[in-house]
Amino acid sequence: MSTEEMIVRGIVQGVGFRPFVWRLAMRLGIEGEVGNRGDAVVITASGGQAALDALAVALTAEAPPLARVDGIERKAAPPFAGRGFTIAASTPGTVSVGVVADIATCPACHAEMRDATARRHRYAFTNCTDCGPRFSIVEGLPYDRATTTMRGFPMCPACRAEYENPADRRFHAQPIACPACGPRLLPEVDGDPVEVAAMRLREGAILAIKGIGGFHIACDATNEVAVAELRARKHRPTKPLAVMVRDRAMLDALCEAGEAEHAALAHPSAPIVLLRMHADAALAPSVAPGQNRLGAMLPYAPLHHLLMEAVGRPLVMTSGNRSSEPQIFRDAEAYAGLDGIVDAFLAHDRPIARRLDDSVVQVAAGHVQVMRRGRGLAPVPRDLPAGFSQAPPVLALGGELKSAICLTVGGKALLSHHLGDLEEPSTQDEFERTIADYTALFAHRAAAIAVDLHPDYQPSRFGAALAAERDLPLIAVQHHHAHIAAVMAERGWPLDGGKVVGIAxxxxxxxxxxxxxxxxxxxxxYRASRRxxxxxxxxxxxxxxxxxxxxxxxxxxxxxxxxxxxxxxxxxxxxxxxxxxxxxxxxxxxxxxxxxxxxxxxxxxxxxxxxxxxxxxxxxxxxxxxxxxxxxxxxxxxxxxxxxxxxxxxxxxxxxxxxxxxxxxxxxxxxxxxxxxxxxxxxxxxxxxxxxxxxxxxxxxxxxxxxxxxxxxxxxxxxxxxxxxxxxxIPEQVPTNDGGLAFGQAAVAAARLTDD
Missing domain, CATH: 3.30.420.40 (ATPase, nucleotide binding domain)
Structure with missing residues (x-):
């Protein structure tokens, strides 16, 4: 018998990794324990050497679908004193960037919602370890219920039993809930709130719908009067509106979509996908005037599934905000800020920790390209290319438009969700809150601040003040050099890979x-560019x-x-x-x-x-x-x-x-x-x-x-x-627009710091 400590790093929190390890241990006859540390999952494993080797291989080869194993460190450990294999409580530690993004409803939970005999039949907050809210409810790490916005919903005995059973698919699913103990729909009405909302939508009303990362404004996408009224109230005369469809059949009636487009729509991130519209698509002309493409998405929250099945028509789902302002995600702000725009609300009492706009992608030349990185994609980290592993940590602040920030640490880069255009004071406030949020959540301690070369951009001014306050180097990166560095870093071009010709x-x-x-x-x-x-x-x-x-x-x-x-x-x-x-x-x-x-x-x-x-x-x-x-x-x-x-x-x-x-x-x-x-x-x-x-x-x-x-x-x-x-x-997962600037700035700054 041998005993080893195995430290597994990567995206291993909130994805069912500990029960997965428990099941492997049961299968291989291994004793020991597995626990969450802030920066890793730590396994103490005692058994035959062949079994330990098989465990190490299976940790990567059979990892849960939402996990990503970046590395496994193995070392000898003292003999395990206990019996059997247990799952230990989480312990504090160095925080990593491995936080899971919000995940669309999985097939098992969707089927359970439709099962009239199930405890969660038609429950609008059904989830498990393979789906549900994650980043939108996280307030601290390690990722446990007490550090999420679900801490205000004590589990009932039935949910507690599932939560504590390693063989159950809801073992340690932090958002676990049921009608007896979980969040509820608002407002309380006579009858089913979803059916009432669906009836009003079919009648032409405009509703605010609270989702995963904020509020949407919804109306019947086939009703020209309703869509035109939404545009008038929101002061959005022509910009295309996104549409949610119930399923693939409804989508195919409106748009051309090949397998790549359908795969993008069905991805766990559930983004808006830009698709070519049929010339005779049965949509209100005001949905996308003058366009040949439609931004379409599938339901990604249980509430969406219930609503779309009840309405039976495509719905406009546009950001719940006033013109040019950020999407609203707090309840009080929604009831005040959307007054006069919407006729009614379909909301709930689960708080949202941070605003997350829907992600937007397109398929171009056979490549899926992210155009807006939001819910479902942020804050999944990206590995920096070879040569960056020893670079000091950087905080990059991006540009004035399509703002996003980026943190680097330990050879990884964490590009934030889309924040918006900083011309609006409310977006500037959101920008500053996000810097504080990310640096606190991920315990980031920057060694330098990277900004755009333009000194009058809001992020450049803020970065200069922050660098002076913290006595840190301020690294200014030319705008188009950052664009090219972003695609170089995304596509794995090594730090010392030589020169690249960039077309910006x-x-x-x-x-x-x-x-x-x-x-x-x-x-x-990465270090320099020449025009x-x-x-x-x-x-x-x-x-x-x-x-x-x-x-x-x-x-x-x-x-x-x-x-x-x-x-x-x-x-x-x-x-x-x-x-x-x-x-x-x-x-x-x-x-x-x-x-x-x-x-x-x-x-x-x-x-x-x-x-x-x-x-x-x-x-x-x-x-x-x-x-x-x-x-x-x-x-x-x-x-x-x-x-x-x-x-x-x-x-x-x-x-x-x-x-x-x-x-x-x-x-x-x-x-x-x-x-x-x-x-x-x-x-x-x-x-x-x-x-x-x-x-x-x-x-x-x-x-x-x-x-x-x-x-x-x-x-x-x-x-x-x-x-x-x-x-x-070419860019794929990092936006080619200014939403990717911070990623490129971070790569340039990290390269320059590596030389110092």
Missing amino acids: LDGLGLGEDSTIWGAEVLLCD LAHLKPIPLAGGDMANREPWRVLLAHLDVALGPEAVPSDLFDELPIATLRAMVARGINAPPASSAGRLFDAMAALLRLAPPRIRFEGEAAMALQVAAEAAPGDQPPYPFAVESESDLIVIDPAPMWRAALADRAAGLAATVMARRFHTGVADVFAGLALSLAARHGAKAIALSGGVFQNALLLEIFLRRLAGSGLDIL
């Missing part, structure tokens, strides 16, 4: 020369107004490309172009920028696809993508000129604008012109990246930046780069 197509970011960048070809490693090529800058007339009014950017592009006298006058009827040209001539609030995002906006304006003033971020570019996807795919690319200026290459769109104006004059369809534009952008940037990779000996090309959320553009790029013999790195 983005909105706006401060460059190392203090001008505005946004359409860049960079030569990068090799960029789009020719144009003046952003009116500064930030140019981001909201695409016609301003079109005017600037055409003036630079053709000269003001050659610009067709009918493009800008009744618009104050003389004033803008005077501003540009005098250099008043007209900073030069090389933005790819604004280039797409300008083309959308030329094709009359963009309104004079956009109503949500990306509106113009999304319309341009929709038009391009409606055209045949074999369109010749619009030409761009490639010129050398000193040690930089400049991509000049002037030939593209001349060709586009000629096509417009000839009456060519806007769809074909949009397709030619997409192909031209991919052709010039991909071709340049290939030649520069060869010149500089780079072995990989990385694509990142918010413009690569355009699935069509990404597909054209990948076709153009295929067969190059180079590694092509």
